[in-house]
Amino acid sequence: MFASATYTTKSEPGTLTTYAALRFMGDKLEPSRITELLGAQPTTVYRKGEVYKRVRGREVRGRTGLWRLSTKGRVNSPDLHEHLNYLLGVLFPPSDRELVESLRALMREDGLQADVSCFWHGERGAQAPLVPEGVRTAFARVSAQIETDFATD
Amino acid sequence: MMAQKIWSRPGNPTRAVAQALGVSRARLRDAIHAIKHDAGLRPGDTVSIWGDGSVTDDRDVCIGNVYDEI
Numbered sequence: 429m430f431a432s433a434t435y436t437t438k439s440e441p442g443t444l445t446t447y448a449a450l451r452f453m454g455d456k457l458e459p460s461r462i463t464e465l466l467g468a469q470p471t472t473v474y475r476k477g478e479v480y481k482r483v484r485g486r487e488v489r490g491r492t493g494l495w496r497l498s499t500k501g502r503v504n505s506p507d508l509h510e511h512l513n514y515l516l517g518v519l520f521p522p523s524d525r526e527l528v529e530s531l532r533a534l535m536r537e538d539g540l541q542a543d544v545s546c547f548w549h550g551e552r553g554a555q556a557p558l559v560p561e562g563v564r565t566a567f568a569r570v571s572a573q574i575e576t577d578f579a580t581d
Numbered sequence: 582m583m584a585q586k587i588w589s590r591p592g593n594p595t596r597a598v599a600q601a602l603g604v605s606r607a608r609l610r611d612a613i614h615a616i617k618h619d620a621g622l623r624p625g626d627t628v629s630i631w632g633d634g635s636v637t638d639d640r641d642v643c644i645g646n647v648y649d650e651i
Contacts, residue, residue, distance in 0.1 A: 444607045453621055472619045480619070483635070483646045494621050545624060547614045549607040577614050577624040579593050581606060 442554025443506040444581070447547050449498035450515045450572065454540035457493025461538075465531055468518045472496040508548055508557040515544065516566055528569055535570065542572035552581045584633035591627045602634060608651045616645035 449471070452462055459473040474480035474490040481488045497518065499511040519528060535542065544567050548556055556578040564574055588598045594613060599606040616636050617626060622644075629637045634647040 445611055449618055451618060481645070483643050483649065486643050488620070488642075488644055491621050494619070496618060498615070498618075500615070543623075545614070545618050547611065549610055575624050577593075577610070579610060 442551040442580075443508075443548065443557075444551060445547065445549045446506060446508045446511060446557070447498060447500040447503070448508065448511040448515055449496055449500075449545050449547075450518070450542070451497075451545070452495045452535070452540050452542050453492050454538055455492050456538040457495060457540055458538070459493070459495050461534060462495045462531075465527065465534065466497075466518050467521075468497055470495050471498040471500075508546055508559075509563075512544075512546070512559070512563050516563070519570060520566065531570055542567075542570050544572050544574045546574060546576045546578070548576070548578045550578075550580045554580055556580075584631040584635060586629050587632055588630040589627065591625050594630060598630060601632065602630075602647055604647065604651060609647060612645075612647045612650035615650055616647075620644040 455476045457475065459475065463470060472480065473495050474493065476490055476493045478490050479487040480490055499514050503511045503514045505511065521527060546559065550556060559574055559576065567574055587601050588594045593610055596606050599609040602609060613628065613636065614624060617624065617628060620638060622638065627639055635643055636645045636647065638644050
C-alpha cells in the first residue's frame with residue numbers, strides 16, 4: 429500500500445474490466461537492472477531488436493527496449509485505484525525510501541522513459557473512474573505520465 | 582487467402598469490428614490495449630486490425646493477434 433496517496437474517488441459500479449501497467453522504455457534499456465532494482469517480475473520484457481513473441485509463426489521484435497508490469501491477473505479488483513496502488517507499492521516500498529532515487533538515476537543514465545496506462549471498460553452508462561491528482565503526482569516523481577483508455581459498451 | 586483489413590484508425594475499435602471478429606467489445610479493447618502497450622505504442626496510436634485477428638502497426642509490421650490475448 430502506498431501510504432501517502434489519498435483516494436477519495438472510488439470506481440462506480442458497472443466496471444467490466446480494469447487494470448493498469450507501468451512501463452519503462454529506451455534503446456539502452458537493460459531489463460535485469462530494472463527487475464533487480466524494483467524487485468518485481470515484469471509481464472513483458474525485451475531489449476531493442478529482441479524477439480518478444482511469435483504470432484502465427486511470425487517473430488515480433490522490439491522497436492526499443494521495454495520493461496512492463498501489468499496488474500492484469502495480479503490484482504483482482506474492479507477498482508482501478510487498487511491497481512494503481514499496487515504499482516505505487518512497487519515504486520515506493522516502505523522498506524526502501526531511496527529506491528525511487530536509484531530508479532531516477534538509472535533512467536537518466538540509460539535515457540529511459542516511463543509511463544502508466546490505465547485500462548477501464550464499463551457497462552453502458554457506467555461512470556469511468558477518476559485518477560486522483562495525488563496518484564499523478566506520485567508517478568510524476570519518475571516522470572511517468574498516466575494515460576487512460578476508458579470506454580463503455 | 583489474405584485477411585481483410587477491418588479497422589485502421591486511432592482510438593477504440595467499434596462494436597462492428599468486435600462483431601466481425603466474434604468477440605465482445607470489452608475483450609477486443611482489452612486485447613488491443615495490451616498488444617499496443619507491449620509493442621511500445623500508446624493507447625491513441627493507430628493500428629490496423631485484420632479479419633484473422635492480426636494487429637499491425639503503422640509500418641505494417643505484425644505486433645500481435647487478438648485471439649492470442651483472449
